[in-house]
Amino acid sequence: MELLDMDIDLVRLESSLWVGKKRYRAALTGWHLNWTELDKKNRDKKTVSVPVSEVIGVEEGRVQVLPQRSVAKDTDREFTVFYVKRSSSGSPYGLLWRLGRTQFCCPSRDLRDQWMTQLRIALKTHSPSRPHRLLVFINPFGGRKQGRQIYHSLVAPLFELAGISSHVVVTERANQARDHILKKDLTGFDGVVCVGGDGIFSELLHGVIGRTQQEAGLSEHDPSVTLQSCDLHIGIIPAGSTDCVCFATVGVNDPVTSALHIIIGDSQPLDVCSVHHCSSLVRYSVSLVGYGFYGDVLAESERHRWMGPIRYDYSGAMVYLSNRSYAGVIQYLPADSQLSSPRDNTRCLSGCSVCSKGTERLFPHSPGASSLYSSHFSQFSSDTEGEWVSVEGRFRAVSLTCMSSSCPRSPLGLSPSAHLADGTGDLIIVRDTHPLGFLTFLHRHTSTQDQFDLPFVDVHRVKAVRFSLPTGEEEDRDEEWERVNDGGMTEEGKRPSRSGSHKHLVERGEERGQKDFLCGLCCSKAPTVSVWNCDGEILPHTEISCRQEEARSGGNILANEGAITRVNNRYNSNIK
Numbered sequence: 001m002e003l004l005d006m007d008i009d010l011v012r013l014e015s016s017l018w019v020g021k022k023r024y025r026a027a028l029t030g031w032h033l034n035w036t037e038l039d040k041k042n043r044d045k046k047t048v049s050v051p052v053s054e055v056i057g058v059e060e061g062r063v064q065v066l067p068q069r070s071v072a073k074d075t076d077r078e079f080t081v082f083y084v085k086r087s088s089s090g091s092p093y094g095l096l097w098r099l100g101r102t103q104f105c106c107p108s109r110d111l112r113d114q115w116m117t118q119l120r121i122a123l124k125t126h127s128p129s130r131p132h133r134l135l136v137f138i139n140p141f142g143g144r145k146q147g148r149q150i151y152h153s154l155v156a157p158l159f160e161l162a163g164i165s166s167h168v169v170v171t172e173r174a175n176q177a178r179d180h181i182l183k184k185d186l187t188g189f190d191g192v193v194c195v196g197g198d199g200i201f202s203e204l205l206h207g208v209i210g211r212t213q214q215e216a217g218l219s220e221h222d223p224s225v226t227l228q229s230c231d232l233h234i235g236i237i238p239a240g241s242t243d244c245v246c247f248a249t250v251g252v253n254d255p256v257t258s259a260l261h262i263i264i265g266d267s268q269p270l271d272v273c274s275v276h277h278c279s280s281l282v283r284y285s286v287s288l289v290g291y292g293f294y295g296d297v298l299a300e301s302e303r304h305r306w307m308g309p310i311r312y313d314y315s316g317a318m319v320y321l322s323n324r325s326y327a328g329v330i331q332y333l334p335a336d337s338q339l340s341s342p343r344d345n346t347r348c349l350s351g352c353s354v355c356s357k358g359t360e361r362l363f364p365h366s367p368g369a370s371s372l373y374s375s376h377f378s379q380f381s382s383d384t385e386g387e388w389v390s391v392e393g394r395f396r397a398v399s400l401t402c403m404s405s406s407c408p409r410s411p412l413g414l415s416p417s418a419h420l421a422d423g424t425g426d427l428i429i430v431r432d433t434h435p436l437g438f439l440t441f442l443h444r445h446t447s448t449q450d451q452f453d454l455p456f457v458d459v460h461r462v463k464a465v466r467f468s469l470p471t472g473e474e475e476d477r478d479e480e481w482e483r484v485n486d487g488g489m490t491e492e493g494k495r496p497s498r499s500g501s502h503k504h505l506v507e508r509g510e511e512r513g514q515k516d517f518l519c520g521l522c523c524s525k526a527p528t529v530s531v532w533n534c535d536g537e538i539l540p541h542t543e544i545s546c547r548q549e550e551a552r553s554g555g556n557i558l559a560n561e562g563a564i565t566r567v568n569n570r571y572n573s574n575i576k
């Protein structure tokens with residue numbers, strides 16, 4: 001093994017090169033491209049070192065790619081190397097990545113050709129996980145409706161530079177991307193990419209999980225089934241309103257950063273939570289399953305989609321002012337508290353040891369096995385995990401989050417110490433409290449203050465959660481509600497109007513449960529139930545069961561190719 005490493009690390013090419021008016025000694029080893037500035041006495045000055053795995057492309061001549069492609073003429077001794085360059089700005093969890101570019105001039109055309117050939121061979125040899133062909137879905141209505149422009153001006157030129165061919169589908173309706181993945185031939189694609197927000201990501205997620213189960217002959221609705229892990233990676237180019245999945249995995253929501261991660265083949269397994277109602281699957285979630293405040297904000301915001309991303313701020317204020325709490329019964333199955341806790345102040349980043357230990361614990365004998373951990377609720381309990389716990393009362397908010405759910409609105413997220421791929425979620429219970437207390441709780445999401453250090457807030461690391469209405473108020477099956485929610489937005493990019501469906505339901509004389517909520521903000525009658533927000537989609541049921549499906553670290557199950565390790569961000573500098 002040692003011999004092999006040494007072999008690979010041998011210098012493949014070394015020569016004097018010029019960058020502008022400065023002379024450099026450049027060397028290409030198996031793993032790195034280095035160039036060291038030389039002074040007049042041939043003494044080494046500053047060295048720049050780029051890992052081959054972070055080289056994006058090599059072009060003849062003096063080439064520029066962003067903001068527009070340009071090639072300088074008469075450049076037969078020159079070549080340009082493009083690579084990942086970490087910027088000094090970003091968020092506490094990730095730096096922005098930019099396209100670094102250095103134009104080298106060789107003493108001869110022959111040497112230039114040698115450099116180009118060797119660099120391209122090194123790239124092929126040392127970047128085995130890079131995608132070659134991608135299927136890209138653009139939601140033209142996501143966020144500020146900039147998806148198409150973002151893709152064509154910032155992302156497509158980078159994919160082209162990296163030799164990635166892409167097939168682009170601009171969606172014309174909600175669920176088109178999901179259906180495409182479920183039904184069309186995907187032979188030859190190394191991954192699927194969405195340009196949009198958490199909603200279009202969720203479409204890809206459902207498509208990829210659904211297709212994998214179909215191909216394996218498994219029913220997603222059968223709660224006894226062990227789901228098959230997915231080989232197809234999902235990449236996210238953020239162009240939505242919250243971009244929570246992108247932000248929580250990459251640390252920033254920036255299209256160029258994400259495109260560069262996709263190109264170099266970074267991946268991050270994600271936990272997935274499945275939501276069931278009466279033993280049939282309703283949806284999967286990777287971010288938030290939230291009742292009360294977050295459900296109400298989403299429901300209200302759908303009526304103001306025309307406002308774009310600020311619809312959440314407006315609706316947040318409206319819902320806060322309406323001062324609601326809801327009765328319910330929460331049952332949860334605690335995860336093993338010896339492994340981690342939502343208040344242990346850790347931050348999960350790619351390569352996180354808690355996530356790797358979780359995988360080891362769950363799949364001790366099957367390094368190559370491809371099944372997801374999944375079982376009946378009744379089978380979740382183990383010796384080290386607790387028994388089901390029940391809490392009944394009135395709640396401002398009940399939130400279950402598989403990951404931190406950090407986003408630009410809340411840079412540390414709903415649960416800052418939650419893990420991306422440990423097979424658990426964090427259940428946050430905000431009991432009814434006075435308006436100022438709840439405002440304090442909300443406000444702490446925007447700062448580094450601990451939102452769990454409040455007397456009316458509890459947080460638990462869990463494997464599964466069930467929610468039901470108090471005895472005597474159980475849910476009726478509401479097919480009308482289901483129909484209204486099934487189609488997502490209309491073809492013009494608008495959701496079916498909730499007030500419209502309200503009128504319809506009231507006309508039919510149905511006056512309880514979720515129907516009450518429909519008039520929540522416009523009528524004086526206080527609603528008795530809220531709705532569930534599942535990664536930005538309203539669920540058609542109130543009584544639900546959620547369980548963690550386990551992502552296998554390294555198994556690429558539901559990988560966001562835009563994932564990054566913060567450790568790499570901090571310690572991998574291009575300047576030695």
Ligand SMILES: Nc1ncnc2c1ncn2[C@@H]1O[C@H](COP(=O)(O)OP(=O)(O)OP(=O)(O)O)[C@@H](O)[C@H]1O
Pocket residue numbers: 138139140141142143144170171172173174175195196197198199200201203239240241242243244488489490491492493494536
């Ligand atoms: N062409 C389309 N017309 C209407 N709706 C679409 C179309 N393409 C996708 N959708 C749906 O639009 C919804 C919202 O899209 P998306 O998540 O991209 O944007 P967003 O809601 O602004 O962002 P975020 O989810 O980050 O808050 C998704 O549920 C998706 O299914």
Ligand SMILES: CCCCCCCCCCCCC/C=C/[C@@H](O)[C@H](CO)NC(=O)CCCCC
Pocket residue numbers: 197198199241242243244287288294297298312313316405407409410413414439442443445446533534535536537
């Ligand atoms: C006084 C100041 C009050 C400020 C309150 C800030 C609270 C911010 C918490 C943000 C939590 C985001 C959780 C992520 C949820 C996503 O899966 C989902 C889909 O994109 N987004 C929303 O539902 C959109 C939900 C938007 C909620 C505001």
Ligand SMILES: [Ca+2]
Pocket residue numbers: 271401402403418419420421422423424425
């Ligand atoms: Ca988790």
